[in-house]
Amino acid sequence: MAVAFLAGALAALAMAPFNAFPVLAVSFPVAIWLLDGVAFPAPENPPRRFWRSIGSAARLGWCYGFGYFLAGLWWIGNAFLVDADQFAWLLPFAVVLLPAGLAFFHAAGFALARLLWSRGIARILAFAVAMAAVEWLRGHILTGFPWNLFGYALAEELHLAQSLSLIGAYGLTLVALVLFSTPVALVRRGGWRWPALSVAALVAMAAFGVWRLGQHPTSFVDGVQLRIMQPDLPQDAKFNPALRNEVLTRYLALSRQPAADGSDGLAKTTHLIWPESAFPFLVAQDPEALKVLGDLVAPKAVLLTGAGRAEENLDDGSWRFFNSLHVIDATGTIIGNYDKVHLVPFGEYLPYQSVLESLGFEQLTKQRGGFSTGPGLRTLDIPNAPPAGILICYEAIFPGEVIDPANRPGWLLNVTNDAWFGITPGPYQHFTEVRARAIEEGLPVVRAGNNGISAVIDPVGRIVASLPLGTSGVLDSRLPTTLPPPLFATAGTSIIAGLFLIALIGAGLGCRNHRRQLR
Structure with a gap:
């Protein structure tokens, strides 16, 4: 669990302003090896029952997510120091509770990945599609909070960022999860081929970016x-x-x-x-x-x-x-x-506004009754x-x-x-x-x-x-x-659904083959 927390915190360095996206090539493989330990324990350890192993995966996922969001979102606490005499006491709760809540999405991602787990390269797809799916859910459930999606690790470098015009931030999240998980294959003989393919894919993405930027000089x-x-x-x-x-x-x-x-x-x-x-x-x-x-x-x-x-x-x-x-x-x-x-929860309104106000709480903007939503x-x-x-x-x-x-x-x-x-x-x-x-x-x-x-x-x-x-x-x-609407702007939902379906089919086939071998 401590290793999962540290691996998640390391992944936060891929986001702005650090933009050290290669750290994902360490963080994601560590997460996969931790899931291997849950699914295929060492011979000296008794194997967990299937459903119990899903619970263990969820605990690891929560620790990974808590590390990621704590390291990536600690700065939110600064808002509680603006009116420190009134809100400073809430700072530790905001800094800890928000990451702790968001970490349940990654807990669900690890649990879903365990459902699809198999030996071999297909487990990379299981991890990628499960984590990308919960990142999409994070952007939509309870008004959504798609901050620091994994795909933004590739968005700072302008040539790589051009892929956003094709697949958007959620699609780029799935791609990043796949590409930066492939170093897990290096422990096997001949496993260098998969990281090499990932490097080739990044080069192809950059080449597309060079071409697209050349096609569209800035005009006014x-x-x-x-x-x-x-x-x-x-x-x-x-x-x-x-x-x-x-x-x-x-x-x-x-x-x-x-x-x-x-x-x-x-x-x-x-x-x-x-x-x-x-x-x-x-x-x-x-x-x-x-x-x-x-x-x-x-x-x-x-x-x-x-x-x-x-x-x-x-x-x-x-x-x-x-x-x-x-x-x-x-x-x-x-x-x-x-x-x-799209109002900011706790900043511009309180969930159950009247109830929390009656208890003495107010949002950071201190607007009695909160702000109303536009049409x-x-x-x-x-x-x-x-x-x-x-x-x-x-x-x-x-x-x-x-x-x-x-x-x-x-x-x-x-x-x-x-x-x-x-x-x-x-x-x-x-x-x-x-x-x-x-x-x-x-x-x-x-x-x-x-x-x-x-x-x-x-x-x-x-x-x-x-x-x-x-x-x-x-x-x-x-x-x-x-510019004319790019592909994502015209068919974004279909593209993301298609990418997720392909990854899910690949993970599902790997899982089925693995279960056949066990019989």
């Missing part, structure tokens, strides 16, 4: 000039209404900052973009602030900004609150709006630019679930506030997943973060311009053009 939309404002505002100031004037003054000063060549960058800007939850007040209910914002932008320009929004229920006079994005024109009028759909993903019309798909923070981490399928946008706008997590691996991991959405969908991504990483990303994942984490400033860039 005519007449669109973006300015992204990254304030690096302390998190405890973002929700303090007493700092209304100071916050607004800081935003205005940064937005007016000269361009890199010393010219008036704001005068040339057609679309000024501010990050998520930009204001410690409801800007839609503040006419004075709206006038100031309208005066900031040029006559034909617009401001796109994250903001809280309130809506009164006319039936009973109650209020609902939304995490939103406003489009504000030069007259100070809100001409477009998007409400966040759904939709494409927002943006003046003088292609229509945009809006992704507020957490919404960008869900593969295949980032656009309105009935109305494909021309670009994706991700506004976020990763300042909750400080200078930790969290914002880097988030950025990797956002860039993956660009490649999967063939759409450019424009990202505005309070403390970074703000960036403009073209539809094959090139970073056109960026501001680093933990800095303040403005980023001037043109808007990249879109």
Whole structure:
């Protein structure tokens, strides 16, 4: 169990910002050998009964998952230090309980793999398909949390990441599990062939990436000039209404900052973009602030900004609150709006909200009653630019679930506030997943973060311009053009199902042959 924990923790080094993906070629074989020990114990050990061995596999899987998620998600605890006097006591529970809960998915993966286990190379497919299946479930059950899928280990290297356009993050997870498990064959005579095939597959993936990047040089939309404002505002100031004037003054000063060549960058800007939850007040209910914002932008320009929004229920006079994005024109009028759909559990709402509030609990944003969910993903019309798909923070981490399928946008706008997590691996991991959405969908991504990483990303994942984490400033860039929908964007569900079915058949055949040999 200790070895399983350490192997899982080692796998976390494959994720951003370390990106040491070769460690998976150690972590996955160790996991397979541990399952071998459960399924085929040494002669001096009594064999476990079949169902008991599944329980043993699940325990090992839980330890592996606990190591992986604890090492990969410890930074979440930083959010509980923003209002330390109120939330610090929850830090150890958050740091430990979330990984402990997520580890049950890997427990299920090891148990499922044991059901399909056999001797020989087929057990690699059993391990890969079982673990990829529970990673898919992790991305969908209880609203989903597909953070640090194993496939993201191959997403940082841009040439390898182009495979996302074909099979998406879940498909790449299955591929990574297969390829990095093959070193397990090295203990057998002639077993070098399987790792060699894996290396050849990685070379082929990289070659495809070279070809695809060469086919799609970055081009830009005519007449669109973006300015992204990254304030690096302390998190405890973002929700303090007493700092209304100071916050607004800081935003205005940064937005007016000269361009890199010393010219008036704001005068040339057609679309000024501010990050998520930009204001410690409801800007839609503040006419004075709206006038100031309208005066900031040029006559034909617009401001796109994250903001809280309130809506009164006319039936009973109650209020609902939304995490939103406003489009504000030069007259100070809100001409477009998007409400966040995929809310963060315990950050923006509490499960069983009324019950937990009655016990004295509240989510990190301290919004009484929690935020309400928007009506759904939709494409927002943006003046003088292609229509945009809006992704507020957490919404960008869900593969295949980032656009309105009935109305494909021309670009994706991700506004976020990763300042909750400080200078930790969290914002880097988030950025990797956002860039993956660009490649999967063939759409450019424009990202505005309070403390970074703000960036403009073209539809094959090139970073056109960026501001680093933990800095303040403005980023001037043109808007990249879109590509025709790649294969994943048009047939992603079928492709992933097909890959899983092939792996499952291979594992099942190996298991059947093994049982025949035992008779």
